Amino acid sequence: MQLVRASWLIAYLRKKRDTMLQLGFIRSQKEKVLSGLKKKNFKELDLLDRVLEADDLRKKLQGQSDDLLAKRNAASKAIGVLIAQGHKEEAEASKNQVAELKEAIDGFAVQLAETEELLSKLLVRLPNIPNEIVPAGVGAEDNQVVRQSADTPLLYDGAVPHWDLITTYDLVDFQTGVKITGSGFPLYKGRGAKLQRALIQYFLDYNTAAGYTEYLPPFMVNEASAYGTGQLPDKEGQMYYMPADNFYLIPTAEVPVTNIYRDEIIPQSSLPVKMTAYTPCFRREAGSFGKDVRGLNRVHQFDKVEIVCLTEAEKSYAALDEMVSHVEKLIQSLELPYRVLRLCGGDMSFASALTYDFEVYSAAQQRWLEVSSVSNFETFQTNRMKIRTKDEQGKTQLLHSLNGSSLALPRILASLLENNQTAEGINIPAVLRPYFGAAIIS
Numbered sequence: 001m002q003l004v005r006a007s008w009l010i011a012y013l014r015k016k017r018d019t020m021l022q023l024g025f026i027r028s029q030k031e032k033v034l035s036g037l038k039k040k041n042f043k044e045l046d047l048l049d050r051v052l053e054a055d056d057l058r059k060k061l062q063g064q065s066d067d068l069l070a071k072r073n074a075a076s077k078a079i080g081v082l083i084a085q086g087h088k089e090e091a092e093a094s095k096n097q098v099a100e101l102k103e104a105i106d107g108f109a110v111q112l113a114e115t116e117e118l119l120s121k122l123l124v125r126l127p128n129i130p131n132e133i134v135p136a137g138v139g140a141e142d143n144q145v146v147r148q149s150a151d152t153p154l155l156y157d158g159a160v161p162h163w164d165l166i167t168t169y170d171l172v173d174f175q176t177g178v179k180i181t182g183s184g185f186p187l188y189k190g191r192g193a194k195l196q197r198a199l200i201q202y203f204l205d206y207n208t209a210a211g212y213t214e215y216l217p218p219f220m221v222n223e224a225s226a227y228g229t230g231q232l233p234d235k236e237g238q239m240y241y242m243p244a245d246n247f248y249l250i251p252t253a254e255v256p257v258t259n260i261y262r263d264e265i266i267p268q269s270s271l272p273v274k275m276t277a278y279t280p281c282f283r284r285e286a287g288s289f290g291k292d293v294r295g296l297n298r299v300h301q302f303d304k305v306e307i308v309c310l311t312e313a314e315k316s317y318a319a320l321d322e323m324v325s326h327v328e329k330l331i332q333s334l335e336l337p338y339r340v341l342r343l344c345g346g347d348m349s350f351a352s353a354l355t356y357d358f359e360v361y362s363a364a365q366q367r368w369l370e371v372s373s374v375s376n377f378e379t380f381q382t383n384r385m386k387i388r389t390k391d392e393q394g395k396t397q398l399l400h401s402l403n404g405s406s407l408a409l410p411r412i413l414a415s416l417l418e419n420n421q422t423a424e425g426i427n428i429p430a431v432l433r434p435y436f437g438a439a440i441i442s
Contacts, residue, residue, distance in 0.1 A: 022379070022383055023051075023055055023123075026048065026051060026052065026126075027052060027055075030048060030052070032129070033048060033129055034048060035129075036129025036130055036345075037126070037127070037129060039129075039130050039134060039136050039345035040127055040129070040130055040345045040346065040348060041138060041345060041346040042126075042127060044125065047122055047125060047126060048126075050122055051119065051122045051123060051126070054115060054118050054119040054122060055119055057115050058112065058115045058116060058119055061108055061111050061112045061115055062112060064108060065105055065108040065109065065112060068101050068104050068105050068108065069101075069105055071101055072098055072101040072102060072105065075094045075097045075098045075101065076094075076098050078091075078094050079091050079094045079095060079098070082094060124227075124232075124233055125233065127234070127350045127351070128230075128350070128351050128352060128353050128377060128378070128380035129353070130345050130348060130352075130353055130354065131353045131354040131376070131378075133342075133354065134342070134343070134344065134345050134348065134353075134354055135342065135344045135345070136344060136345055136346075137344025137345060137346050137347065138344070138346040138347075139344075139346050139347050140347055142344040142346065142347070143341040143342065143343050143344050143347055143357070144341060144342040144344070145339055145340070145341055146339075146340040146341065146342050146356065147339065147340050148338070148339035148340075149332070149337050149338050149339065150337065151337070152337045152361045152363055153337065153361075153363050153419050154363075155363050155364060155418075155419075155421065156421075156422060156423060158423060159363070159364050159418070159421055160364055160421070161294075161295065161362075161364040161365050161418060162295050162296060162362070162364065162365075162413070162414040162415075162417040162418050163294055163295030163296075165417045165418065165421060165426065166192060166295070166296075166417065169191065169192075169425075169426065169441050170189065170190060170191075170192075171188065171189070171190065171191055171192025171195070171417075171441075172186050172187065172188050172189065172192045172296070173186070173187040173188075173189055174186055174187070174295075181301075182300075183300075184285065184298075184299045184300035184301070185299065185300055185301050186296065186299055186301075186410075191441055194436060194437075195413065195416075195428075195432075195436055195441075196303060196409060196413070197435075198432050198435035198436040198437075199303075199407075199409055199412065199413065199432065199435075200278050200303060200305060200409070201435050202431060202432055202435050203278070203305035203330070203406055203407060204276060204278055204305055206330055206333075206406075207276035207305065207307055207326075207406055208276065210274075210326055211274050212274045212275055212276035212307055213274065213275050213276070214275075214276050214277065215257055215260070215275055215276070215277040216277060216278070216279075217250075217253060217256035217257055217260075217277055217279065218250075218256055219249065219250055219256075219279055219280060219282075220242070220245075220247040220248065220249055220250065221247065221248055221250055221255050221256055221259070222246065222247060222248075223246060223248075224259075224262070225255055225256060225259040225262070226239070226248050226255060227384060228255075228258065228259050228262055228381060228384045228385040229254055229255045229258050229259065229351065229381050229384075229385075230349070230350050230351030230377070230380065230381060230384070231248070231251060231255060234349075234350035234351075235251065235350070237284070238251065238283055238284050238285070239251055239282070239283070239284065240282050240284060249282035250279060250281060250282065251281055251282060251283050252279075252281050252304065252306060252403075252405075253277040253278070253279040253281070253304065253305075253306035253308075254306055254308060254403040256277075256279075257275050257277050257306060257308045257403075258308055258310075258381060258385070258387075258401055258403065259385060260275070261273065261310060261385070261387045262385040262386065262387065263385065263386050263387075264386075264387060264388075265388045265389060265390060265396065266310065266387070266388070266389050266399065267389065267390075268312070268389050268390070268391070268392075271310070271311055271312060271389060271399070272309050272310060272311035272312075272315070272319060273308075273309065273310040273311070274307070274308075274309050275307070275308045275309075276305065276306065276307045276308070276406065277305070277306055277308075278303065278304070278305045278306075279303075279304065279306070280301055280302070280303055280304075281301070281302055281303070281304050281408075282300065282301055283300060284300065285298055285299075285300060295414060296410035296411065296413060296414045297369065297410070297411065297414065299410055302408065302409060302410045303408075303409040303410075304405055304407070304408045304409060305405070305406050305407060305409075306403060306404070306405060306406065307323060307326070307327075307403065307404050307406045308401070308402070308403045309323060309401070309402040309403070310382070310387060310399045310400070310401055310402075311399060311400055311402070312389065312397070312399060312400070313378070313379070313397070313398070313399070313400050315400075316376055316378065316400035316402060317354075317376065319376075319400075319402055320354065320356075320374065320375075320376045320402055323374050323402060323404050324340070324356050324374050324404075326404075326406070327358055327372050327374055327404055327405070327406050327407070328340065328358070330406060330407060331358060331360065331371070331372075331407070333429075333431045334412070334416065334429050334431065334432070335429050335430075336360045336361070336412075336415055336416070336419060337360065337361040337363075337419070338358055338359060338360045338361070339358075339359050339361075339368065340356055340357070340358055341356065341357040341358075341359065342354075342355075342356055343355040343356070343357055343373075349373075349375065351375075351377050351380050351381055352375040352376070352377055353375075353376050353377060353378045353380065354375065354376045355373055355374065355375040355376075356373070356374045356375075357370055357372065357373050357374075358370070358371055358372040358373075358374070358405075358407075359371065360411065360412065360415040361415065361419070362411075362414055362415045362418050362419070363415075363418050363419045364418035364419075364421070365414075365418065369411035369414065369415060370408075370411065371405065371407050371408050371411050371412050371415075372404055372405035372406065372407050372408060373404065373405055374402070374403075374404030374405075375402060375403060375404065376400065376401075376402045377400070377401045377402065377403075378400050378401075379398040379399075379400060380401075381401045382398045382399045382400065382401050383398055386398075387399050387401065416429065424440065424442060425440045425441050425442030426440065426441040426442075427439065427440055428440060428441065
């Protein structure tokens with residue numbers, strides 16, 4: 001699969017000059033951008049110089065082309081005057097000059113198009129730079145634990161991992177999922193399907209009660225949508241692609257939901273925009289293997305409820321704190337042991353400026369499972385999608401975009417089953433009982 005189908009990308013970027021990291025910012029804050037890319041362990045640091053060189057060449061070619069165009073326009077106007085004055089020879093010379101200038105301008109147009117294509121291909125490969133408070137580090141071992149709940153639960157002697165529980169209580173059928181589709185596509189059944197539905201409904205009710213408007217978006221998106229949120233070109237190999245229609249199955253509801261406002265100017269009176277959506281999510285998870293992928297720990301299709309926020313730049317970090325608190329209280333309501341991590345530069349996503357991960361403790365596996373990432377992308381996504389507002393002076397400003405999982409279901413379900421198992425059955429947390437219709441799975 002190609003990195004990004006160039007014909008679409010170039011047409012898109014010609015319409016939206018100065019996308020991704022803004023060129024003006026790269027030029028004026030080169031050292032800051034370079035430092036941020038190093039913190040993210042980005043390897044192609046020479047890309048910055050190549051971007052600026054390509055932009056310099058673009059400007060030079062554009063300037064030369066504009067100069068020739070001005071000369072051609074002047075020569076064209078002179079032809080009519082010369083003919084009216086009876087200077088036929090001078091008029092014929094001006095016609096020849098116009099023809100020569102047109103040929104030269106056409107040549108510059110080809111060079112300019114090639115330079116714009118190169119610039120676009122270089123720019124799209126640059127990730128967002130991290131916020132200054134992001135810790136340096138290579139991977140998960142360098143993430144900072146911000147806070148952690150009380151002690152992890154002690155299970156009874158006969159406790160088993162969730163993959164044994166779902167077999168014992170007939171909640172999920174992995175083998176039939178393999179028959180229907182393939183490995184990593186679980187089939188929830190009976191009380192397992194009902195518990196999934198209960199979790200989804202509870203999460204949506206919790207989010208809408210906090211002011212998030214509910215959406216049910218398409219589960220497939222076009223290239224423009226995937227590009228807008230930063231899945232392209234960074235995660236193309238992880239997404240399921242349908243070449244006949246040039247669509248992608250969504251890896252998260254963040255993609256279609258954020259794109260609702262692509263190419264729009266949102267009135268300040270409507271801010272912040274807070275949205276929530278349930279969708280299935282599809283990820284190829286290429287390269288994943290080993291004990292950490294057993295059961296529901298890592299699958300190709302899973303359910304997730306997402307929250308998205310669009311707000312003014314000066315309010316986005318307060319919004320991030322609010323979203324982190326929102327997700328934390330949701331996990332607390334499920335009575336699950338958890339911890340909050342601030343991700344290091346090397347463990348952050350391509351588009352994020354600051355990310356907090358939530359992990360719940362899976363007692364039978366004796367390991368932490370990630371169930372939510374809450375991120376501020378600042379202007380990285382909104383610059384791609386041109387999501388803006390106008391300030392009191394009427395000046396157009398890019399908004400900041402944020403999103404978070406609220407919550408991802410497979411590992412929540414795994415932790416709920418493992419941590420609440422008893423000799424008599426699996427206890428259902430109090431907040432879920434009205435949705436599930438029972439207090440125990442026995």
